[in-house]
Amino acid sequence: MNREEGSILVEALVAAALVALILTAAFRVMADSAMRQRGIEDRRTALMVARSQLTAVGAALPATPGRIGGVDGDYVWSLKVEDCPEDGESAAGALRCATVSVRRTDGERPLVTLASRRLVAGG
Structure with missing residues (x-):
């Protein structure tokens, strides 16, 4: 093997x-892109x-203070309803703070x- 052949091998x-x-x-x-897309x-x-779940509060889910949760497919949700601390009762009713975590x-x-x-309505 001569020098030129060795040089070609190194280049390859x-x-x-x-x-x-x-x-x-x-x-x-x-x-990485596929992993980010899944996320x-x-x-x-x-x-x-x-x-x-947040839309269902007061209709299908109770708007009374407390915690409830459930499973929806591969996801677990948790709903916490409490009296809003800065807002009291009014003639229209009580204001409740609802927080949903999934x-x-x-x-x-x-x-x-x-x-x-x-x-x-009605507290």
Whole structure:
């Protein structure tokens, strides 16, 4: 083997190493993107569950002070209703603060927490 053949072999090895590095970087970027997309989808679904439960307060869910919870698919929700501390009773009724937190069934920390107020007639 002469010098020119050895030089071509070294160039080919360097080119293969560069291609491998580029492909590895591209794979990492795509894997990270897919992981972020799954996280976004989880938060979006959790937000829909939280909105649904918050909308149901006073209609399908009680607006009395206390805590209730449930499961919706892969998500666990928790609703806390309490008297709003800064607002008292009025002729229209009592103002209640409602907070909904949603997490995955296999997760510990909430993906979404929403808070709202509900007017309850008659206190």
